[in-house]
Amino acid sequence: MRPVARLRRVQLLVTGGMGFIGVNFVRSTLAARPDVRVTVLDKMTYAANADSLDGADPSAAGDTDSRVRLVVGDVADAAVVDPLVAEADVVVHFAAESHNDNSLRDPSPFVQTNLVGTFTLLEAIRRHGTRYHHISTDEVYGDLELDDPGRFTPDTPYNPSSPYSATKAGSDLLVRAWVRSFRVQATISNCSNNYGPYQHVEKFIPRQITNVLAGLRPKLYGAGQNVRDWIHVDDHNDAVWTIIERGRIGETYLIGADGESDNLTVLRTVLELMGQPADAFDHVTDRAGHDLRYAIDASKLRQELGWTPKYADLRSGLARTIEWYRDNRTWWEAGKAGIEQRYAQGGQ
Numbered sequence: 001m002r003p004v005a006r007l008r009r010v011q012l013l014v015t016g017g018m019g020f021i022g023v024n025f026v027r028s029t030l031a032a033r034p035d036v037r038v039t040v041l042d043k044m045t046y047a048a049n050a051d052s053l054d055g056a057d058p059s060a061a062g063d064t065d066s067r068v069r070l071v072v073g074d075v076a077d078a079a080v081v082d083p084l085v086a087e088a089d090v091v092v093h094f095a096a097e098s099h100n101d102n103s104l105r106d107p108s109p110f111v112q113t114n115l116v117g118t119f120t121l122l123e124a125i126r127r128h129g130t131r132y133h134h135i136s137t138d139e140v141y142g143d144l145e146l147d148d149p150g151r152f153t154p155d156t157p158y159n160p161s162s163p164y165s166a167t168k169a170g171s172d173l174l175v176r177a178w179v180r181s182f183r184v185q186a187t188i189s190n191c192s193n194n195y196g197p198y199q200h201v202e203k204f205i206p207r208q209i210t211n212v213l214a215g216l217r218p219k220l221y222g223a224g225q226n227v228r229d230w231i232h233v234d235d236h237n238d239a240v241w242t243i244i245e246r247g248r249i250g251e252t253y254l255i256g257a258d259g260e261s262d263n264l265t266v267l268r269t270v271l272e273l274m275g276q277p278a279d280a281f282d283h284v285t286d287r288a289g290h291d292l293r294y295a296i297d298a299s300k301l302r303q304e305l306g307w308t309p310k311y312a313d314l315r316s317g318l319a320r321t322i323e324w325y326r327d328n329r330t331w332w333e334a335g336k337a338g339i340e341q342r343y344a345q346g347g348q
């Protein structure tokens with residue numbers, strides 16, 4: 001195993017690199033790290049957008065000398081995964097079915113991609129001795145009461161609520177078992193709710209922004225009291241690099257930026273920033289089993305690895321995100337009507 005921090009040229013394999021967090025990771029990596037080459041493995045599900053990598057390699061004069069290449073394939077397909085892992089120095093595993101509401105409609109792709117996909121990747125990692133970073137979520141810990149003084153720590157017991165979070169929890173446990181039993185060189189991170197550019201319009205913040213831009217009313221589940229711990233996607237990805245370079249093998253790091261806010265407050269901020277009346281939204285059917293509150297204690301990452309977030313202010317981060325969706329209508333417009341139709345069928 002070569003120490004990653006000292007490698008002159010790094011060949012990265014990024015699974016799910018055409019989705020929201022993965023593509024931001026690829027773009028910021030190519031911009032900041034000239035010695036890194038990236039292979040993206042992505043199945044190009046509904047959550048991927050083929051335009052997201054446009055212009056991603058600032059050093060490339062054309063497609064032929066680009067430092068990024070896309071392989072369209074399934075992370076659960078060992079024949080595709082094995083040669084890609086064999087040629088990589090580091091694998092960062094973002095690929096997943098990621099939306100709770102979809103997991104309530106049909107859990108089956110969640111089991112296949114999040115569990116079987118992670119298993120398939122781990123077996124290739126084991127064969128080739130490759131450094132592996134596993135991207136997970138704070139949802140594995142279940143939820144907290146609104147007045148609970150505590151936050152999630154790496155010692156909080158797993159208690160997932162939805163098919164999505166249960167499959168992510170299972171995938172984390174597979175990684176831990178492969179570290180212990182087979183000594184694979186893996187780290188895990190569990191992050192809170194991300195926001196920023198390139199996020200699919202099915203998710204809370206981009207759904208509300210694009211509803212306003214499309215002349216539709218934003219939709220709030222229940223009373224909007226549920227709390228999420230928002231972090232800008234660039235802060236998440238910066239923490240991932242910190243863990244890849246300085247994290248201890250076998251360890252779990254929680255990533256969060258002290259960004260707790262309830263959904264009603266986030267929605268009212270979006271409405272205000274977009275020049276809309278404070279009551280210009282609809283209350284819709286609540287999510288089944290809706291987790292009440294997530295909150296991350298990221299002290300281990302901050303103290304042990306010296307990481308700090310750069311985007312402290314949610315309001316200004318939301319303003320920049322609104323600008324991005326305003327400036328990039330062609331990126332999101334094509335899929336918007338279909339998503340809203342699906343939500344409407346479930347009363348949401």
Ligand code: NAD
Pocket residue numbers: 015016017018019020021022041042043044045046047048049073074075076093094095096097098099113117135136137138168190191192193194195200
């Ligand atoms: P996303 O849904 O936007 O993107 C997922 C990507 O994975 C898509 O490009 C999709 O095509 C790809 N994919 C799906 N199934 C695949 C398969 N079988 N093989 C190969 N590629 C496949 O998700 P996201 O929001 O970018 O989340 C990325 C990761 O981060 C996930 O593991 C998620 O659990 C985790 N996470 C997300 C958040 C968040 O707030 N979005 C927070 C913490 C952790």
Ligand code: DAU
Pocket residue numbers: 098099100101136137138139191192193194202203204205207219220221222224226227228263287294
């Ligand atoms: O905590 C990390 C998790 O954050 C990730 O693991 C998931 O992949 C990611 O999707 C996200 O999960 P959430 O379920 O918290 O995110 P979502 O954007 O779906 O919803 C955020 C909150 O907003 C949640 O309380 C439900 C609510 N909501 C959502 C939608 C889509 C609404 O009120 N209205 C909506 O239209």
